[in-house]
Amino acid sequence: MNTIQTFYNENKDKLFGYLLRKSGNYNLAADIMQESFTRYLERYNDLEPTPSLLFTISRNLLYDHGRKKRNETPYEEDRHGIESNQENTYHVREESKRVLRAIQQLDDEEKDILSLAVSSDLSYREIAEMTENSEANIKVKIHRTRLKLKKILNRENL
Amino acid sequence: MKDYLISMFIDNELDLDEKIEFVETIHEDKEFTDEAIELLNQDKLLQDDMVTIMPQIQTPVANVAQPSFFKNFFSPLAGFATAMTVIAAIFLFRPDPIVSNEEPHRFVIYLPDTSQAEIIGSFTGWAPVAMEKLGTSGYWSLNLTLPEGEHRYSYLVDNSMQIADPTVQAREQDDFGGENSIIRITMAI
Numbered sequence: 001m002n003t004i005q006t007f008y009n010e011n012k013d014k015l016f017g018y019l020l021r022k023s024g025n026y027n028l029a030a031d032i033m034q035e036s037f038t039r040y041l042e043r044y045n046d047l048e049p050t051p052s053l054l055f056t057i058s059r060n061l062l063y064d065h066g067r068k069k070r071n072e073t074p075y076e077e078d079r080h081g082i083e084s085n086q087e088n089t090y091h092v093r094e095e096s097k098r099v100l101r102a103i104q105q106l107d108d109e110e111k112d113i114l115s116l117a118v119s120s121d122l123s124y125r126e127i128a129e130m131t132e133n134s135e136a137n138i139k140v141k142i143h144r145t146r147l148k149l150k151k152i153l154n155r156e157n158l
Numbered sequence: 159m160k161d162y163l164i165s166m167f168i169d170n171e172l173d174l175d176e177k178i179e180f181v182e183t184i185h186e187d188k189e190f191t192d193e194a195i196e197l198l199n200q201d202k203l204l205q206d207d208m209v210t211i212m213p214q215i216q217t218p219v220a221n222v223a224q225p226s227f228f229k230n231f232f233s234p235l236a237g238f239a240t241a242m243t244v245i246a247a248i249f250l251f252r253p254d255p256i257v258s259n260e261e262p263h264r265f266v267i268y269l270p271d272t273s274q275a276e277i278i279g280s281f282t283g284w285a286p287v288a289m290e291k292l293g294t295s296g297y298w299s300l301n302l303t304l305p306e307g308e309h310r311y312s313y314l315v316d317n318s319m320q321i322a323d324p325t326v327q328a329r330e331q332d333d334f335g336g337e338n339s340i341i342r343i344t345m346a347i
Contacts, residue, residue: 021204096206117169118204124171139171143162146197153200 007049008037014051015058018119022111023062024104032061052126055116059130102152110145117142164194168201262301263343265289265311267323270296272315277302279311279338286314310338 015036019029036058044053103111109131116127128138163180166172172180183190267289269275275298276286289298310330312322322329323339332338 095203099200099203099206114204117165118201124166124169139162139166142169143165146165146168146200149204150196150200 003049004041004045011051011054012037014119014121015054018055018115019058019062021100021103021115021119024100028062028065032058032065035061051120052122052130055120055122056130059112098156099149099153102149102156105152106145106148110141110148113138113142114145114149161190161193164190164197167194168198262303263341264299264301265323266297266299267313268297269313269315272298274316276314276317277311278314278320280309281305281311286317289313304343306343308340308342310340312336312338 012033016029016033019032020026023029023032036054039057039061040054044050047053103114106114113127113131113133116122116130117124120127122130124138124142125135127133127142128135131138133141160179160183163172163176163183166176167180184194265277267275275289275291277289277300278284278286281302281304287300287302289300291297292299310332312320312332314320320336322337326339326341328340329337330340
């Protein structure tokens, strides 16, 4: 049995999907995904594979990055945004790009919970724990965010 | 109205009682049904393969040799090593990938919406060579045994659009306004 490999294979796309949806930034998502697995393996190698822990690590790294960026390099975003990468612009289908852009118009908490719900395969209970919400609260929030995203997409269609 | 049942339905969170309630509401309430379908379609976009752009970055890994005896003897350790190697290989795009010439070099590119993909490079005499479509996966692949040395190439999409290899960072402008990827093939140690 090769549990780490399995864990990696099972979670890499989900984690990358979460990071890409939440940040809208391909390069940043790739960097943080790498860093998250590295930290997870360094510190929690002995535990049973725990996806929610991996996602929590990623979430914190992304949060740290956001804080640092605000303090140090306010203009970095434009250089590394989705639009700046020629190949990705070509490969990510137009529709998906439109959705990624729409997600970026949500507020931080909404981006976070929707990206988790869509990408992670974690249960509402786990997402509620991670984001310090009650389970009853999280289902309403996730649904409201979907409706808000729908509004944004419809507005952009006009 | 418990319209959040729609999200719970999408995210597989309904228990049996809620499933009954969901089906009954769908039956009685046209607006609820329309909203559910709209949100399901939205989720199709949300969950679309924006992530499949990920695997194409991994293609250089195909050329990273993993000594198999090592894996058999120390599988837990090798698992860790393999994971780390894979992670390292994915993210440390070498500007100038060095690969063994003992085995054919595998070129892979993800082009889901294309009807024809070709490779064109110094090793083909700059003549297009057709790539093979891998089923319905959206991937195109071609194995070529390349001589030692530096090679330049790009992909020709639908006979009209030229793109450099997204998995290779070393690039160079050609004389026709396009861009070529550069790889170096060396003998394996």
